[in-house]
Amino acid sequence: MMKNLFTPLPHPLTYAETLLGWFCRLGHENDETTLADLCVTGAAQLSQCELSQLYLFDEPAGRLELIAQHLHGALPPGDPASGPGSQHEPLLHYVLTQGQPLTLDDLSQCVHDTGFLPAVAQPWHCLSCIPLLGRSKTIMGVLLCASPRPAQLQGYVASLARLGGFALAQLSLLRRMQPAPEVTRLKSRAPATRVYGLIGNSVAMNETCRLIGKVLHTPYTVLLRGETGTGKEVVARAIHAAGPRSAKAFVVQNCAAFPEGLLESELFGYRKGAFTGAQRDHVGLFDAAHGGTLLLDEIGDMPLSLQAKLLRVLQEGEVRPLGANASHKVDVRIIAATHRDLLAMVAQGTFREDLYYRLAQFPIELPALRERDGDALQLARHFADEACMALGRPAVGWSSAALDQLTSHGFPGNVRELKCLVERAVLLCDDGVILPLHLALSPRTEAAVETTLRQRLERVERMVLIDCLQKNRGNRTRTARELGVARRTLLYRLARLNIPVGEAKGEC
Incomplete structure (x- = not known):
């Protein structure tokens, strides 16, 4: 050689x-x-x-x-x-x-x-x-x-x-x-759009943020519904952080994580001697979240016997620890979350109807990632930047082929799947650019492919336009210049594809 x-x-x-x-x-x-x-x-x-x-x-x-x-x-x-x-x-x-x-x-x-x-x-x-x-x-x-x-x-x-x-x-x-502080300097993309700390400006996400704004300063109980991985806990934290209870505790309890007896003692607490092994008083999560917010995740997995006690807390604002002689008042905002169809469970008799209507005082349906046009790219860049910061590495770039794969993937695991996918890709990326081989996405099945060529082309065009708008902070003049089209043509394409721009900064 x-x-x-x-x-x-x-x-x-x-x-x-x-x-x-x-x-x-x-x-x-x-x-x-x-x-x-x-x-x-x-x-x-x-x-x-x-x-x-x-x-x-x-x-x-x-x-x-x-x-x-x-x-x-x-x-x-x-x-x-x-x-x-x-x-x-x-x-x-x-x-x-x-x-x-x-x-x-x-x-x-x-x-x-x-x-x-x-x-x-x-x-x-x-x-x-x-x-x-x-x-x-x-x-x-x-x-x-x-x-x-x-x-x-x-x-x-x-x-x-x-x-x-x-x-x-x-x-x-x-x-x-380079040391981690340099990562911020090397970022070339505009910061991801955030409302209430949530990333994305799709129509579906804008509607979610609108509903959050409506319920933020009310005492209403919120029921977050959506597929697994759509970010229900993230939204619950956003409601707490932007609301009047932000200075108090935010407590999370997964109702599927404990058997019935342990879940009751975790939520309500117990007094010394209430049962074998109860050697001291234990403060329940309702008391721990006093003045703040308690998220009951996977509420559909709560046992029926415990649902009756939860209903009393919601109606009377009182809890009675195990082994206690009297109830006492608590001031807690309840947010419930589930991926299950609670109405179907009510019909089957596995979930109390009265509790359902009390929890669903203000329901918010969280969109699946496949319904959030353009948000996948924003989220991917955000997760990549976070991963780089955690690893102490410079910010990575994205190849156009990798971005195309992201926009065409269905993401059955939603945002959680995307986050894990991007973190793995950053770890595999050696040359500072994420390529399709780093994502290792399986090809789409025929059932997931759009029915016509026009629909597929419009989907790709929509992703490109949204991505370019976000990079230029909504400025349509700069976006048209970067895409090499007349501004009038860009406005026509945005209107035809029903892409909301919002208030464009620095509009010319």
Whole structure:
């Protein structure tokens, strides 16, 4: 392998020694900017070219960013010159999409436009454009070398590809090793939309927030209904935190977690000697939540005998601990949550009808994630940022293919499934970009696929528009500019797809 790497070169041993020296310098460098500068300087020296440029591929944005440039006799290393927009050049785009190096020995006979190269006194004669691959064989960037003199650059391609790939791998490693406070600085996305601390601005989530606002400052009992994983406890905490009881305790009890006897003693408490083993008084959760909020999760699993005692608490505001001679008043807001159909349980005789109507004084139906158009992407980025902070790693990006998979997945486990999926993907992600292979989503079944092509295309378009609007904080002018369409066209598409924008900040 080493023989094939250096044989085409005029002085292979000298070249190999010089190349090894540059690898050592890159391996010992711990500053991002200096690392990129060393790479282009080394590439220019090894190839004997007057120009060397290093581009980093931003996969979520689908573009190349010029991060370092060496131009002999003009600009100092590290000044990328006037390179904005070079990511749109057909030559670079060709190498990026083909994944193969391109060497041109005579640019005067070349069909590719090289106008993006820095202007020099003598026209550029030859160049070599080399894709740089990461460990997962994905393209991390591009290294370009050019000279105004005739030169045979093909022989340098293999060694320069390894040098540039090593430099970008080191750059990725340095960014992952940055301390946790740097993560906040590296985030490029706008903060997720939050109302009452809840993430999402879909129509379904807006309706949930509207209902929360209605019941927030009332004494009504709230019944949260929804599929498993829709965030019922999160919503209950939001109601408590934004309401007048926020300074007091928020207590959670899962009614399915204890057998009947233990659940009763946990909720109501007991007095010393009430039963064998009761060696001291025990404060129940109703008393622990006095002045605050008590969430009774999985209320549908509460035994019938205990339902009667709960009804008395709701009606009279009194609790009687086990072994006590008298009841006493408590001031507690009750929020109940369940994924079961309580009305069906009432019909079957497994849930008290009077308790149901007392609990369902103000019901809130939480939407499944598949019903929250656009929220999955916001939640995914939020969970990824949280995971990165917890791991002390820089914020990760998302490939467009991974985002497409998220928008098309049904998420039967709802938000809980998405959170676990994203946390695993962040852990598997090595190059700073989450790819479809990190998500490991199973393909959708035929039953889950929309019935027509139009419906599928509209779903994808809706996701793209919502995502771009969120990134631009609702500004439709900037959104239209980023999407490359007229503002009038964007407004038409938003209206046709019934996408609410809300109050756009910085609207033009």
